[in-house]
Amino acid sequence: xxxxxDNQIFWEWRWVTLNATILYSWLVMAILVVGSWLGTRxxxxxxxxxSPWQNRLEMIVEQINIQIRxxxxxxxxxxxxxxxxxxxxxxVANLVTIFPVYESPAASxxxxxxxxxxxxxxVPYYGIKNIGLxxxxxxxxxxxxxxxxxxxxxxxxxxxxxxxxxxGNIMSTGLLVAILVSIVPLFFPIVMRAxxxxxxxxxxxxxxxxxxxxxxxxxxxxxxxxxxxxx
Amino acid sequence: MSNISLIGMVSIIMxxxxxxxxxxxxxxxxxxxxxxxxxxxAQQPDQTNTITRTLFVGxxxxxxxxxxxxxxxxxxxxxxxxxxxFTGQQAGGG
Numbered sequence: 001x002x003x004x005x006d007n008q009i010f011w012e013w014r015w016v017t018l019n020a021t022i023l024y025s026w027l028v029m030a031i032l033v034v035g036s037w038l039g040t041r042x043x044x045x046x047x048x049x050x051s052p053w054q055n056r057l058e059m060i061v062e063q064i065n066i067q068i069r070x071x072x073x074x075x076x077x078x079x080x081x082x083x084x085x086x087x088x089x090x091x092v093a094n095l096v097t098i099f100p101v102y103e104s105p106a107a108s109x110x111x112x113x114x115x116x117x118x119x120x121x122x123v124p125y126y127g128i129k130n131i132g133l134x135x136x137x138x139x140x141x142x143x144x145x146x147x148x149x150x151x152x153x154x155x156x157x158x159x160x161x162x163x164x165x166x167x168g169n170i171m172s173t174g175l176l177v178a179i180l181v182s183i184v185p186l187f188f189p190i191v192m193r194a195x196x197x198x199x200x201x202x203x204x205x206x207x208x209x210x211x212x213x214x215x216x217x218x219x220x221x222x223x224x225x226x227x228x229x230x231x
Numbered sequence: 232m233s234n235i236s237l238i239g240m241v242s243i244i245m246x247x248x249x250x251x252x253x254x255x256x257x258x259x260x261x262x263x264x265x266x267x268x269x270x271x272x273a274q275q276p277d278q279t280n281t282i283t284r285t286l287f288v289g290x291x292x293x294x295x296x297x298x299x300x301x302x303x304x305x306x307x308x309x310x311x312x313x314x315x316x317f318t319g320q321q322a323g324g325g
Binding site: 067070161164165167168169171172175202203205206209210213 | 284299
């Protein structure tokens with residue numbers, strides 16, 4: 001029994017291996033890119049009739065915008081590309097598991113670690129961009145300088161838990177379905193697969209929300225000083 | 232008892248115990264979180280969206296302790312490093 005799609009190798013040449021994780025990630029990326037390209041070919045504004053695909057894409061973007069605004073209480077436009085991409089990639093990667101041969105690339109620890117490392121880089125990026133290098137470094141010494149090691153550990157451990165959480169949830173669903181197919185092959189695996197898709201979408205949502213919460217916590221200095229001006 | 236069978240036995244027993252003990256606390260925690268969220272929704276139905284969102288995020292964080300246990304027991308069963316070490320040693324030495 002395979003516990004991760006890393007072990008399914010389709011093609012190998014010297015040190016280049018093409019395993020299921022990479023292939024299915026490319027598939028998800030192709031779905032996202034081609035879908036968005038087809039949807040945004042003929043954009044139109046209000047008086048002209050709107051194509052159904054433009055309507056759907058606008059709905060998705062608007063919903064993501066609302067969620068980010070609720071989470072950080074400021075203009076979401078600078079976070080939308082990063083957080084929206086994370087959500088859409090994980091959600092589509094898990095939704096495509098409806099098709100039989102496909103396995104979600106999020107069931108591999110390599111994919112989830114890569115996504116978590118993106119968040120690890122994005123936190124100081126948005127922090128330094130918004131509040132400056134000095135203020136960002138100062139937030140490590142926030143309550144007292146004694147807390148410096150704990151702040152550093154929490155910075156690393158939350159990234160680790162972000163990666164392991166997504167991996168564990170998706171991998172356990174795949175494992176559960178694989179075991180059930182060998183015990184009760186007829187009807188029950190379908191129900192568990194549908195349940196797994198629900199879990200996959202919730203985990204995509206949780207991953208994106210946690211990413212935005214971490215990014216917002218790195219910008220907290222600005223948050224406190226600017227709030228009286230904004231509200 | 233040989234090293235191999237000892238390692239196999241301890242790994243399987245510990246994999247079961249890891250899940251059994253490790254699932255108790257997150258289950259209690261998630262139950263408490265859900266019960267309190269339902270109570271809050273019953274008192275303030277207008278805030279349902281905010282409460283549900285916070286509940287999902289909080290539950291995912293609580294759940295991660297159970298997921299750690301699952302990952303550890305999966306490693307013990309499917310990718311046990313000690314098992315691989317000793318089977319490799321036996322194949323090489325004997």
